[in-house]
Amino acid sequence: MPATLEPSPVKPDTREQLKTAQDEFIRRWGEMGATWGINRTMAEIHALCYITAQPVCTDDVMDRLHISRGNASMSLRALCDWGIIRRLHKRGERREYFESLSDVWEIFSIIAAERKRREMDPVLETIKRCQQMLDESTLGKAAAKQEAVELTRQRLASMEEFMSVTNKIFQQFVSNARTGLNRVVRVLLKAL
Amino acid sequence: MPATLEPSPVKPDTREQLKTAQDEFIRRWGEMGATWGINRTMAEIHALCYITAQPVCTDDVMDRLHISRGNASMSLRALCDWGIIRRLHKRGERREYFESLSDVWEIFSIIAAERKRREMDPVLETIKRCQQMLDESTLGKAAAKQEAVELTRQRLASMEEFMSVTNKIFQQFVSNARTGLNRVVRVLLKAL
DNA sequence: CTATTATTTCAGTAATTACTGAAAATCAAG
DNA sequence: CTTGATTTTCAGTAATTACTGAAATAATAG
Structure with a gap:
């Protein structure tokens, strides 16, 4: 059991690697989308929702993909219209979240x-x-x-x-x- | 037998209808290509070659699709690179022709x-x-x-x-x- | 109601992609 | 070689598509 490792840097390091792997997947997926008639950004947003398997809000999308609020809003709506992501209200939270279909x-x-x-x-x-x-x-x-x-x-x-x-x-x-x-x-x- | 029809307008009329039908196919095919990662013009050129089932030269393409020589030349080359049309030299003719694969x-x-x-x-x-x-x-x-x-x-x-x-x-x-x-x-x- | 926070819209702009036209290159025949 | 016909290339431009940012709208809490 690797219990001897320093506890402090452990979690950040893992999180970093997870993020790197996810980012690579997102990038590639975006490139593919672009040649398939879906634009790069929309494909990336969907990839983000899919790969994290967790609800994301508009600000998450903006921060992670470095895009404007307007772009995020419109792209999220378009993905909802396609039906491949869904809106999700969290109890007591004001803002909306989105998640990808899992299958x-x-x-x-x-x-x-x-x-x-x-x-x-x-x-x-x-x-x-x-x-x-x-x-x-x-x-x-x-x-x-x-x-x-x-x-x-x-x-x-x-x-x-x-x-x-x-x-x-x-x-x-x-x-x-x-x-x-x-x-x-x-x-x-x-x-x- | 419609042998009573005036002989003079007969052929031009038929040619006109053939052209109209071909043009409609070409237009649609171009639109589809555009959403599939092939650009509209390339798709149209291929559609022209395919639907006429006859060799066409650069000028045919230019005239029929109203595009420049440069565009025609580059698009024809790209289609050849893809391998879905082929260059064709006609006996004694100087200019090159192109034809679509038939299958x-x-x-x-x-x-x-x-x-x-x-x-x-x-x-x-x-x-x-x-x-x-x-x-x-x-x-x-x-x-x-x-x-x-x-x-x-x-x-x-x-x-x-x-x-x-x-x-x-x-x-x-x-x-x-x-x-x-x-x-x-x-x-x-x-x-x- | 007002204040606060979140979302949408869209005019303007940036980035990308497609196209033109003319000059350069290629090629065949004399 | 020269001439003329044909093709290719590519710098410049047009057209299209994607994106931003700020203003307008909506929604919720107090």
Whole structure:
């Protein structure tokens, strides 16, 4: 048992190392977020909430990440809107705290659902409308004889197949993912 | 048979509709690209190559998308670097043409592979390094008794599990996807 | 009600990213 | 070599996105 160590510097030292490890995780997570359409700061705030596993208030965020109050406030709200962090009132305390959802799978399924809705669905719709435009051409099937039209038609069809399948997988992932490895993932792990 | 239609406006009209449909696809694809870390213009250029299914030269790109020569040149090169379009020399022609890979699945597996390498792998590495930092803390296991450290340790572990599994799935997807529905997708479609 | 503390909003600004256009480089043919 | 066609590069600029800080608003306690 390391009971012989000086008691005084012990706790600060550990705390320092914990903070360093957390900071590194936060930094990396922020960088990744930036390339995934979430901005760096929002990703960092979420990383902070997640990795500490403890409620943080606006000032904690400001101090730890060196950002302004306005930025912290707006980013926290945006994260709440996404649903990946939650507001939390502490008994007798005036200020509000925030905490991350604890289940990584749930966090990602929320993000996946939202991105599917915002980004994939509109593309699929557009593809279908483009197909209609070509089909309903005033010339009807006669137009199909023109090589250029036919080539575009084929490409649209391939893309539609791809997007439909991908969409379906996302759908499954999203609707099943509540706590732990979900069905999609279990199926894959078993088969591969 | 619509042979009674005036022959003169026929072809221009069809070409017009084809162009409109293609433009709509290109626009949407560009918007999606923008939220996925590829910039709008690059995504549009690729969409143009893909949807026309015909070789295009720099001037085609400039005219169709209303961008400068410099921008076209740099974006085309970047797309070639990604490997989702290819340079193409036409017999006797001086200028260079470009064409998209035709297989959507291949295009996406290339993108997925690159993003995994650039974004997911470093995060996983960082997580592991953070875990080591906490484990090798000067206090060893004694530090684990402190609640804050233990909580962070757990969160890191959950995140590591998630990233590992996701990474494995990506890996499979990427290494199998050559032409048509790949193994990962086939497994999923059968099971769901 | 007032005082105090916390939160939100947003005009202005900073930082980043994307784009242009012209000059330089490359290349092929004569 | 020279000429003309094509491509690349990059300094400068435009457009976009992110952030600040202070003022306005809200909320709670006395």
